[in-house]
Amino acid sequence: MTEMTIIQAINRALEFAMKDDPDVICLGEDIGVNGGVFRATEGLQKQFGEERVMDTPLNESGIIGTAVGMALYGLKPVAEIQFLDFIYPGFDQIVSELAKFRYRSGGQYPCHVVIRTPYGGGIKGGLYHSQSTEQLFTSTPGLKVVVPSTPADAKGLLLTAIHDEDPVLFLEPKRIYRTVTGEVPEGDHRVPFGKARVVREGTDVSVFAYGAMIPTVQQACQVLETTGIRAEVVDLRSLMPLDTEAVLRSVEKTGRAVIVHEAPKFCGYGAEIAALLAEKAIYSLKAPVLRITGYDTPFPYSLENLYLPNVDRIARGIQRTVQAG
């Protein structure tokens, strides 16, 4: 075990995977000499050479399409998209190609690509360095989507992603890249997909969140502790596949549910959780399900702290839900 940040854990996972398996190839913009704009690939080119840590032209469709071709042949490409906000030139390659190869070929051409990309707000990045659009990908059949919130999960989910046989979008919570530290197991540490993590146990309300919202939700729950509210926090971390059992188990216990994410509410990921509860846990619910989310606007620059769910908004929401019934 070593104490490290999320960005370091990602770096260690990539290093481990590349050492372990010569088929792992990283490609993306500025990932080589520069080590990535967030330094996720720091030192990797030096260690593994330009062919395995490829600085590509500035073209997301080219990055993802090239990774698709590599994967069809049998390599294990890990593509970096510099920001989730810039993935759209490659969206066609993800949605029309990557997600559909296995299906459309009747299983003849599985296509396993990992796409790593930082997402989310809180870094003064404005409209185009802040967005959370995970729902565009979770609603595309054929993709897996995971989001770590701790260094150990960052390493463990990334190594699972690299060895998975399906395409994986690995969303990196850039706001907490360096602010969250934690113990990370050495070596081939893997965290299975489809398993949520109970961050703290509680009896009064279940709070479902992921990625950079987790520390904020934790803080809100600590504040509420002083008022006697014992909230359970569940880090979904694997959005697709979703750990439905963990969600239902928690709500059956607490009878109340709050969902927190940065993305806008309308048709956001929280809607899926709310629908799941409506379908399968309605008789366990003592209060209406609440979604605390980014507002349904583009992402603002100056007022981002008001846009993003913050400790205050989350705490008030949880409190209201507990008081509702």
Next chain:
Amino acid sequence: MTSPTTASPGKGPAIVPLPYDATTLLPLLGDGWRERLVQMFRGMLLGRTLDTRMLNLQRQGRVGFYGPASGQEAANVGAALALEPQDWVFPGLREQLIALVRGYDLPRYVHHLFGNDMDPAKGRQMPCHPSAREVQYVSMSSVIGTQIVHAVGCAFAQRYRKDRAISVAFFGDGATSANDFHSGMNFAGVFDLPVLFVCTNNQWAISVPTARQTAAPSFAAKASAYGFPGERVDGTDVVAVYHHVRRVRGAMAEDPHPHLLELVLYRLTPHSSSDDPSRYQPKGWREEAMARDPLARLEELLDRTGVLPASEREAIRRELDAEIRSAIQEAEVIPPPRNETLFQDTLKEPSWPLTEERDSFDREQGGHFP
């Protein structure tokens, strides 16, 4: 290099002869040039006959859709024969014949056209979208241009694994305007990868002529901006296509770099079974095209060189026709894919909610899933 075609002289579909005789064929096709010509004829005729039969079936409502490639047989067969079996083919819209010439089983392809339970791709795609892994013919989508980049990634993998094979991306003239033409060409140039880009310029993208795709003097000319050679070849001349693809393929084996070949040809049919070219093709265009019918041109050459007499051609024609008919007969009675295939292959293992959808579907249908 053969120059692109100009309008044929005179009216009507007088065949423009292929400019070869026995002495020029030997250096272009090699020692077995006679057998090669027979092979070419057989392959091209297979494509043509299949198109005719399937368009008929489509009109009769027996298959849902068909995308013919008549007029492109020289490109498909010439390229298929010139490539090595281990090369990866990333098809555009009209390269199905390449899979067949490389050994993809015809009955299997016909099962795909019917989308039945014997379709290896489980009836997932519209007709003319086969996946044929056994002949390195990669699954295509209907999205124009995306495959161009896949060929580049595959070529990287080939070089990385020290595999001497190359990747070949086929695409139409319309596809050169798609984003991924730029992405693929640029990546191939920058990483200097063994990708053969083959633009089948049939002069139309549905109803839109090439002048609306580019203001450049040719599609081949675009290669120079990406740092590698581009050449135009008469794509109605199977000997030329074979020769040039083989020449470039050979050079790439020695010295792997990207290369673009623009095959200039004519689309002899509507864009697809759902299209009516009389709405947009100018008068006389089809006549000009017919004069360049690649199959007729090859037949004229066969006559001139005495390689395959008309009677033997007729025998091949009957043989292929019978093969196709029997494949159709066989495929038409096969039921659609089994219901459980609806729920397979999205991810390796289905997860919620698909597992639940599958189980409830099965319950409603009486519980037959394995």
